[in-house]
Amino acid sequence: MSIPQRHVHKFGGSSLADKSCFQRVVEIIVKYTQPGDLIVVSAAGKTTNRLLELLELAGEQESSCQTVFDSLYSFQHELISELLQGDWAEQLLAELASDRIVISQMLRESLDEFARNEILSFGERWSARLLSALLNQSDHESDYLDSREFFVAPNGVQPQVDVRLSQPKLAALLAAHPISQRLVVTGFIARDIDGHTITLGRNGSDYSATELAALADAQTTTIWSDVAGIFSADPRRVREAQLLDKISLAEAAELSHIGASVLHVRSLEPLFRSRQKLTLRSSYTPEEGMTQVLRVAPGHLGARIVSALDDVCLIDVHDTNESHCAMLLEHLSAIQLLPLSYSKRRDCQTLRLVYTQELYSRALAAVEQWAGEYQFYVQGLCGYSLLALVGRGVSEHRDHSRALYQVLSSLPITFVQSADSTHSLVAVLPKTTLDPLLNELHQTLFSQPRRIGLMLFGKGNIGRQWLELFAQQREVMEQRYHLRLILAGVFGRQGGVVDFHGLDPETVLHPFTPKPVVWSQLLERVSEHPFDELVAIDMTASDELSLYYPQVAQLGVHLITANKYAGSAKVEFYQHICQQFRDHGGQWLYNATVGAGLPVQSSIKMLRDAGDEIREISGIFSGTLSWLFQNFDGSVPFSQLLRQAWEQGLTEPDPREDLSGQDVARKLLILAREAGYMLENSQIQLHSLVPESLQSIPVDEFMARISELDTSLLEQLNTAQSQQQVIRYVAKFTRAGIAEIGLQSFDVHHPFANLRPCDNVFAIQSNWYCDNPLVIQGPGAGREVTAGAVQSDLVSLCQLLC
Numbered sequence: 001m002s003i004p005q006r007h008v009h010k011f012g013g014s015s016l017a018d019k020s021c022f023q024r025v026v027e028i029i030v031k032y033t034q035p036g037d038l039i040v041v042s043a044a045g046k047t048t049n050r051l052l053e054l055l056e057l058a059g060e061q062e063s064s065c066q067t068v069f070d071s072l073y074s075f076q077h078e079l080i081s082e083l084l085q086g087d088w089a090e091q092l093l094a095e096l097a098s099d100r101i102v103i104s105q106m107l108r109e110s111l112d113e114f115a116r117n118e119i120l121s122f123g124e125r126w127s128a129r130l131l132s133a134l135l136n137q138s139d140h141e142s143d144y145l146d147s148r149e150f151f152v153a154p155n156g157v158q159p160q161v162d163v164r165l166s167q168p169k170l171a172a173l174l175a176a177h178p179i180s181q182r183l184v185v186t187g188f189i190a191r192d193i194d195g196h197t198i199t200l201g202r203n204g205s206d207y208s209a210t211e212l213a214a215l216a217d218a219q220t221t222t223i224w225s226d227v228a229g230i231f232s233a234d235p236r237r238v239r240e241a242q243l244l245d246k247i248s249l250a251e252a253a254e255l256s257h258i259g260a261s262v263l264h265v266r267s268l269e270p271l272f273r274s275r276q277k278l279t280l281r282s283s284y285t286p287e288e289g290m291t292q293v294l295r296v297a298p299g300h301l302g303a304r305i306v307s308a309l310d311d312v313c314l315i316d317v318h319d320t321n322e323s324h325c326a327m328l329l330e331h332l333s334a335i336q337l338l339p340l341s342y343s344k345r346r347d348c349q350t351l352r353l354v355y356t357q358e359l360y361s362r363a364l365a366a367v368e369q370w371a372g373e374y375q376f377y378v379q380g381l382c383g384y385s386l387l388a389l390v391g392r393g394v395s396e397h398r399d400h401s402r403a404l405y406q407v408l409s410s411l412p413i414t415f416v417q418s419a420d421s422t423h424s425l426v427a428v429l430p431k432t433t434l435d436p437l438l439n440e441l442h443q444t445l446f447s448q449p450r451r452i453g454l455m456l457f458g459k460g461n462i463g464r465q466w467l468e469l470f471a472q473q474r475e476v477m478e479q480r481y482h483l484r485l486i487l488a489g490v491f492g493r494q495g496g497v498v499d500f501h502g503l504d505p506e507t508v509l510h511p512f513t514p515k516p517v518v519w520s521q522l523l524e525r526v527s528e529h530p531f532d533e534l535v536a537i538d539m540t541a542s543d544e545l546s547l548y549y550p551q552v553a554q555l556g557v558h559l560i561t562a563n564k565y566a567g568s569a570k571v572e573f574y575q576h577i578c579q580q581f582r583d584h585g586g587q588w589l590y591n592a593t594v595g596a597g598l599p600v601q602s603s604i605k606m607l608r609d610a611g612d613e614i615r616e617i618s619g620i621f622s623g624t625l626s627w628l629f630q631n632f633d634g635s636v637p638f639s640q641l642l643r644q645a646w647e648q649g650l651t652e653p654d655p656r657e658d659l660s661g662q663d664v665a666r667k668l669l670i671l672a673r674e675a676g677y678m679l680e681n682s683q684i685q686l687h688s689l690v691p692e693s694l695q696s697i698p699v700d701e702f703m704a705r706i707s708e709l710d711t712s713l714l715e716q717l718n719t720a721q722s723q724q725q726v727i728r729y730v731a732k733f734t735r736a737g738i739a740e741i742g743l744q745s746f747d748v749h750h751p752f753a754n755l756r757p758c759d760n761v762f763a764i765q766s767n768w769y770c771d772n773p774l775v776i777q778g779p780g781a782g783r784e785v786t787a788g789a790v791q792s793d794l795v796s797l798c799q800l801l802c
Contacts (some may be wrong), residue, residue, distance in 0.1 A: 006217070007219055007220045007221075007222070008037070008039075008222070009032070009037060010037045010039075010221065010223045011025050011036070011039070012042045012223075012224070012225045012226075013045055013046070013047065014045070015226065015284075016131070017045040019078075020046075021283070022131065023083070023562045023634055025131065025224070025283060026135060028283055029140070029182065035141065036181070037183075038182075038185055039183065040187045040205060040212060041184060041187060042124060042127065043123025044079065045075070047076075047123040048188075050072050051123055051769050052120070054107075054670055055111065055116050055119060055120070058107045073096070076130075083134055084133055084137060085137070088136065092129060092193070092412075094314070099125075099126075104360075113155075114198070118197045121188075121199070124186035124189055125186055125189075129144050129725060140182065141178075141182070143184070145184065146186055146189075147187065147208060147212070148186075148197060150188065151190035151211075152193060155189075155198050155199065158200070158202065158266060159198055159201065163214075166215055168543070189208075196613050202264065203264035206264060206266075207300040209221050209265050209267070210269075210270040210278065213274065214274035219277065221276050221277070222277070222280075223280050227243075227280075228281060228285060228289050228290060228291070229243055229290050230244050230255070230263070231244065232306065233305065233306045233307070233386075237434075237435050238438055238439050239439075240439075241442065243289045243291065244291050244305070245290070245292065247287070248295075249272070249293050250392070251304065251390060252268060253393060254419060255305060255390045257338070258386070258426060262280070266336075266686040271295075273292070274413045277293070294584055296584050300532045300533070301391075301396065301397065302397035302399070303400040304394075305389070305443050306389060306390075308434045310385055310434055312354050312355065312357070312386045312428065313354075313381060313382040313384065315352070315353040315355065315360075315364055315381075316350050316380075317347065317350065317351040317377075317378055319349055319376055321349065324644070328351065328367070328621050331366075332367075332548065334365070337363050337366055339354050339363070340355060341354045341388075341417050341419070345415075354428055364378070364593070384429065385432050386428050387438070387441070389425045389441075389445075390423060391424075392422075392423060394424065395419065395422045395424070395709055396422050400431075404441065405446065406444075408437070411429055411430075413429050414429055416429055433645070438530070451484050451530075451531065451532050452484065452531060452535060453531035453533070455491075455526070456490045457538045458537075458563075460540075462786045462787050463539040463784040467490075468505075468575055468787075469796075470487070470791065473791065477798060483801065487502060487504075488500050489503070492517075499715040523551055527555050534557045535794070536552055537560040537561070537794070540563055544651075545563065546563055558589075559589070560589045560797065561590045562592035563593070564670065567590055571673075571679075574600070589797060590670070591789050595621075595667075595760050595778075595780045596760075596774070597788050598760060598762070600762050604617075605674065607768065607769075612768045614677075614764065614765075615734065615735050615766055615770070616733065616773075617675060617731035617733055617765075618733075620728055620731075620752055620759075620780075621664045621731050622729065623780045624781070625658060630755055630759075631715070638710050638714070639709055639710050642655060645704070654699045655702075655703075656690050656694070659688065659709075660695075660744070662686075664729070664741050665741055667731070669731075671762075672733050677733070679737075685740045689713075689743075692708075694708060713727075719745070720745040724748055725745040727745055728744060728746055729741075730742070730752060751777070756778060760778065760779070762776045
């Protein structure tokens with residue numbers, strides 16, 4: 001029995017703020033999740049804050065305490081009454097009334113830490129019970145899980161879940177529930193080893209979600225909140241802030257480490273030890289973009305985010321040396337109090353630590369306690385602000401570092417510090433109004449056109465045609481999409497040349513001295529490229545080159561290809577390539593592989609994206625075979641037409657590559673997979689036009705014996721003509737798994753019978769185009785149209801990247 005592929009979705013308090021929010025979340029769950037998925041929830045709206053307020057008032061201000069308690073009860077009662085009907089409403093209202101009695105009794109007693117945690121836990125428990133009931137009422141089978149039944153953690157300020165103790169408990173619970181159920185799980189709460197209720201601290205629900213995904217070996221975690229993801233700056237402070245569609249895990253960790261509220265560093269820790277992928281989305285606008293957190297850095301080098309904290313505090317530890325600094329930082333890490341940033345002032349042997357106001361008092365006490373053992377002098381200082389750049393290698397990016405210093409040039413700077421990872425550059429200065437600085441820095445950094453590097457593989461006829469086309473259109477594309485397009489590499493059969501400063505496409509059309517390609521060295525160099533994005537363009541017919549596609553994807557490089565080998569490879573390898581591009585945020589565009597740019601794949605994709613289902617695809621997929629059979633009417637032997645086509649360059653140098661049908665089979669595989677059917681080459685019934693006796697001989701001998709093709713083909717033509725039909729070499733597959741390639745007879749009025757020589761035609765039958773197929777016809781070969789198809793894919797990619 002296969003293990004289900006689970007996914008985790010987490011909804012925060014703002015996503016569950018009222019009746020309409022709960023209804024919206026149910027719609028999201030129905031649309032974006034599947035049975036067996038795990039749904040983690042926070043307390044609804046401001047429930048946790050109200051529970052904390054209740055605990056503050058308990059035992060001291062009885063009247064105010066009762067007012068807060070009544071408000072809490074009324075809010076939950078109203079949610080249940082408005083959202084549920086019948087037995088579901090009756091059951092949850094009875095449970096809520098029981099909870100009210102329990103909490104009332106607890107409030108009359110002295111509350112220790114664990115009792116307070118028990119009361120706090122009701123917020124998440126109420127949300128999980130209600131959402132599970134609402135799903136069941138909507139005929140989507142669900143159950144509710146209290147995370148205290150499996151999360152075990154030591155009590156502390158920010159407890160870490162004990163994986164060894166928690167995993168088997170979770171496995172047993174999941175095994176006890178049918179995979180048909182979606183499980184709604186409480187966030188934020190756990191138990192210690194003695195069974196006491198504990199909370200998982202700040203951002204505990206996000207941490208619960210990623211930790212749950214790690215324990216359940218889930219494929220993905222999606223955190224739904226009131227923001228669409230990570231922006232280039234806080235959109236509330238910078239109007240031009242842009243949503244980032246992808247960010248590396250290292251960049252996300254750096255951003256969370258310097259105090260950004262959108263992600264907490266604890267939420268990312270489970271990602272480093274599991275296979276899960278993290279996505280951030282808005283439950284209010286689920287269709288308006290998202291941010292994917294990738295394990296491998298996207299191609300961008302330099303700043304991607306400008307972040308700011310208005311109020312930070314400093315802790316100076318005087319008279320320390322390098323060894324003591326390392327010891328202190330290790331100690332602070334162990335107690336989860338690492339600073340946002342730190343600076344070592346070697347001239348006076350002072351270590352300067354930066355903290356948010358929220359953590360300052362606790363951090364100061366911890367540092368003073370540690371320093372007391374060594375009699376170091378500790379000084380706390382408040383009244384500072386922090387401005388930071390975050391992005392891969394930003395501290396080594398001269399232009400971006402210079403921009404930060406220029407923006408701050410008129411202000412006193414306390415210090416500027418680069419992270420050890422080089423992923424952030426932090427400036428601390430006396431407290432000031434940061435919004436003007438944020439906007440100026442954002443404008444300086446991100447108003448420049450994005451730099452897109454292009455590397456061309458294949459400098460043959462089609463590659464040369466594309467270089468000419470690119471040279472003609474580059475300026476227009478750059479202006480239209482506000483990009484800089486830089487030709488960074490060109491490779492032919494003998495090797496190539498790489499120059500990240502840029503190559504002139506017209507110059508490389510002429511002969512140049514290539515350097516041999518050593519793939520390991522080239523991939524290493526590509527991994528260090530300086531562009532915002534890098535695009536590889538494969539114009540070859542090399543099956544060897546296609547074997548490197550997964551490694552290209554793993555580097556975050558986009559790929560445009562006219563090479564059919566990867567798209568028609570074994571299904572396992574094809575799916576591996578697709579998964580690598582998905583995992584690493586890259587695009588794989590291959591519209592030039594079938595029909596030389598006719599909108600075949602794009603039409604299939606459009607239909608499927610809109611909800612249609614492809615039933616059948618058939619057509620004439622070879623320009624060469626189209627020409628041959630369009631002209632073959634019996635007046636001239638087939639062999640004479642074949643020689644004429646060969647002499648005119650309409651066939652491959654070895655015409656058997658066309659006549660065998662293998663190229664048609666590759667195109668059929670690509671289209672079938674685009675339509676959602678994982679067809680293998682072995683499933684195709686392929687009828688070659690080359691007799692077995694002619695398949696393995698040298699090309700010269702084959703060309704001398706091509707008249708041996710004439711008798712059989714003429715017989716088939718005569719049979720068809722006697723029935724007022726013609727013969728055409730056709731490929732076809734159906735959703736039933738039938739795939740066939742070979743000669744077929746058609747009525748003279750059939751769309752396949754009346755083509756211009758060299759035209760391709762594709763007939764697509766679907767649920768929507770059932771009785772009258774969608775027919776796409778036009779030139780299916782030629783260097784101009786194929787180069788144009790690659791250029792069209794590049795334009796599509798530019799639209800995505802701009």
